Amino acid sequence: MSELSMGDALKLFLQKSRLKGSMQAMQITDIWAELMGKTIARYTDKIQILNRTLFIATSVAPLKNELLFQKEKIIQRVNEALGENLITEIVIR
Template identity: 35%
Template sequence: MPKRHNEYISIKEALKEFVETNKLNKGLNKVNVAEAWAELMGNGVNNYTTGIHLERHTLYIHLSSSVLREELSYGKQKIIRMLNEELGEEIVTKLILR
């Protein structure tokens, strides 16, 4: 049962406590990573992205273009760094392009 607060708390704090209490961090991380990918990569890459899957700090990106896959493979570390900066924490440690 959630804690009862006598003082007022902000909605941000209440939602954070709710997420932690119900162990929803994994699911939210998956959604946040997908949104960060779409925002950082733009329409050009998103048009060829067919799937995004986060599992144990490894981000799997499915692409329909082998040429784009090869181009993105040269900048994997930069992409990981940009995603983690966008998310504000170290969520992605490995990137696999398929």
């Protein structure tokens, strides 16, 4: 049996468990302001990841429109921050 570091063992565990999505959802809410800036973070209410889709909620119409135009860039930034190609679609509510 090969030896794994604690970090590698945790990554392996998360990949095989249902906790992975929840952990990544918590991670994205923690870094959302860093990724998108404080102003956007202030006006987005709820950030969720479900089945490779990032859900963003906002009540500000101009911001919603701007986020729609920036979908590809947001996907790229989030995937880079998470270290894997997890997000394939964005839904803005």
